[in-house]
Amino acid sequence: MKLELTSALLLPLLAAAVPSTRPAPEHPAAFTVMAARSASPIHFLPMNAAGQSFWLGGSPATYCPLPSDCPPGDKTVLAGSGAALSVVVPGGQQIYVSPEGALKFTQAHSAYIPPGSSYGPFAYVPGAPNQPFGHYNYTGWGASGFMACPTEDENWQVFAALKNATVPSGNVADCLGFSAIAVPSNETGNTWQYT
Numbered sequence: 001m002k003l004e005l006t007s008a009l010l011l012p013l014l015a016a017a018v019p020s021t022r023p024a025p026e027h028p029a030a031f032t033v034m035a036a037r038s039a040s041p042i043h044f045l046p047m048n049a050a051g052q053s054f055w056l057g058g059s060p061a062t063y064c065p066l067p068s069d070c071p072p073g074d075k076t077v078l079a080g081s082g083a084a085l086s087v088v089v090p091g092g093q094q095i096y097v098s099p100e101g102a103l104k105f106t107q108a109h110s111a112y113i114p115p116g117s118s119y120g121p122f123a124y125v126p127g128a129p130n131q132p133f134g135h136y137n138y139t140g141w142g143a144s145g146f147m148a149c150p151t152e153d154e155n156w157q158v159f160a161a162l163k164n165a166t167v168p169s170g171n172v173a174d175c176l177g178f179s180a181i182a183v184p185s186n187e188t189g190n191t192w193q194y195t
């Protein structure tokens with residue numbers, strides 16, 4: 001599920017996502033996230049929800065029980081300040097940081113969050129005036145944002161940027177800190193539920 005995208009390809013896409021003549025709203029109803037870390041394999045990869053975890057690249061894992069008229073479920077959209085996913089399923093799906101430091105989301109129809117998890121704070125930080133995007137931030141446990149950690153099957157899992165995180169390779173030094181670009185989206189409820 002690894003995607004190699006060059007900045008040459010993605011910069012125009014990012015610019016097109018929100019017309020630059022229209023500054024991003026200070027408090028968008030929803031946003032998507034893209035990693036920025038130049039000269040790295042994660043530069044400009046989209047953040048996706050799958051398996052109750054978050055990943056850079058690939059695609060979201062979604063489910064819709066309706067026989068027809070399901071929302072597209074083709075991208076990962078966060079709601080409000082980024083403490084929840086933007087979904088249709090009643091009860092919603094919360095975002096938290098597990099005791100291991102991983103960015104996680106709750107299963108549909110369940111409020112279960114493991115004891116010792118961090119509930120935030122998460123924030124949508126507006127960009128400079130006239131900038132079409134802001135940043136997604138997590139500052140719980142003294143963290144300053146996020147990092148991506150390589151897994152054995154060559155994916156990048158998203159963690160809070162914490163020195164004491166328990167990461168797939170066993171060594172936090174293998175992880176890459178990244179800036180989480182938050183692109184305001186009008187696609188609230190783009191997905192019934194993430195799985």
Ligand SMILES: *[C@@H]1O[C@H](CO)[C@@H](O)[C@H](O)[C@H]1NC(C)=O
Pocket residue numbers: 099100141142162164165
């Ligand atoms: C990791 O470090 C943070 C900040 O020092 C602390 O609040 C948290 O409890 C630590 N987590 C673990 C699992 O040790």
Ligand SMILES: *[C@@H]1O[C@H](CO)[C@@H](O)[C@H](O)[C@H]1NC(C)=O
Pocket residue numbers: 125135136137138139143144145
């Ligand atoms: C995230 O929050 C930390 C701690 O408040 C701050 O140092 C950092 O600049 C913030 N990042 C962004 C992109 O706003």
Ligand SMILES: *[C@@H]1O[C@H](CO)[C@@H](O)[C@H](O)[C@H]1NC(C)=O
Pocket residue numbers: 017018019186187
């Ligand atoms: C949503 O955003 C897209 C891209 O900016 C725009 O083309 C579309 O008209 C918007 N839809 C609504 C309902 O605002």
